[in-house]
Amino acid sequence: MSRNFTPEETLIDQLFLDDTDAFEELYHRYSYPLYAYCAGKLDSPADAKQIVRDVFIALWEKRHSLPVGFSLSLYLYKEVRKALVNCINEKLETEKDLTRIQTRIIPGFAMINLQKARQPVRKSYSEMRYLQLLAKNNQSKTPWWNQAPAGITVKDIKQVLQKAFNLL
Amino acid sequence: MTTKTLHRKTNRYLSGAAMPAEARQIETWLSCTEQHKSVVPETEKEKIEQEILEEVRAFTAYPLFFPKAEPWWKKFTAIF
Numbered sequence: 001m002s003r004n005f006t007p008e009e010t011l012i013d014q015l016f017l018d019d020t021d022a023f024e025e026l027y028h029r030y031s032y033p034l035y036a037y038c039a040g041k042l043d044s045p046a047d048a049k050q051i052v053r054d055v056f057i058a059l060w061e062k063r064h065s066l067p068v069g070f071s072l073s074l075y076l077y078k079e080v081r082k083a084l085v086n087c088i089n090e091k092l093e094t095e096k097d098l099t100r101i102q103t104r105i106i107p108g109f110a111m112i113n114l115q116k117a118r119q120p121v122r123k124s125y126s127e128m129r130y131l132q133l134l135a136k137n138n139q140s141k142t143p144w145w146n147q148a149p150a151g152i153t154v155k156d157i158k159q160v161l162q163k164a165f166n167l168l
Numbered sequence: 169m170t171t172k173t174l175h176r177k178t179n180r181y182l183s184g185a186a187m188p189a190e191a192r193q194i195e196t197w198l199s200c201t202e203q204h205k206s207v208v209p210e211t212e213k214e215k216i217e218q219e220i221l222e223e224v225r226a227f228t229a230y231p232l233f234f235p236k237a238e239p240w241w242k243k244f245t246a247i248f
Contacts (some may be wrong), residue, residue, distance in 0.1 A: 049223075060228045089179060092178065114193065116176060161213070
């Protein structure tokens with residue numbers, strides 16, 4: 001949950017100066033969505049917490065070497081995706097939670113489930129309503145170039161233009 | 169798919185030796201977020217956030233090395 005409206009770029013600049021408030025603000029903006037994503041993928045809140053914790057610890061450690069034009073969301077999701085695959089691989093290696101992997105994770109790799117990711121992103125209800133309103137407003141209003149100014153006809157305009165061309 | 173097959177795939181993916189189809193399968197799985205949408209109360213979210221933040225603070229110890237500056241009004245009131 002966001003605590004203030006400071007732009008992300010400013011917070012990243014402040015992070016470079018060891019500003020812990022900026023770090024915590026960034027943490028509050030991203031931590032829960034990342035946690036929900038991991039918990040959904042692994043079906044394990046404990047592993048999800050560990051992944052999010054490690055990603056933010058790494059961010060704090062790397063704060064002095066962040067590149068110019070750094071995209072935090074891109075970085076965080078990239079790291080989380082890597083950590084997710086790593087976590088599953090480690091579990092399979094140590095043969096831990098095999099039943100959970102078999103029943104909860106492997107079905108996600110089925111073709112029917114993967115096809116969902118290839119479908120276009122559905123618009124939210126509010127977005128749909130906004131687009132409908134916009135379309136309705138556009139229908140009711142005719143653009144200015146199609147509106148005939150009061151008292152002036154096409155014939156008048158033709159005559160004025162004819163006179164102008166004659167003068168030229 | 170069996171756990172063995174998945175293990176082989178994740179292993180190859182992490183070492184960068186996965187076949188294009190395998191990499192695409194894992195990446196598509198990672199991009200699929202449709203099935204995980206559930207409503208969680210705000211208090212629960214804050215609790216989870218706080219728990220993870222406490223762990224991050226404990227690991228990095230940043231509150232110790234970079235303590236928050238006191239606001240001016242606190243310093244001012246301390247004089248009196």
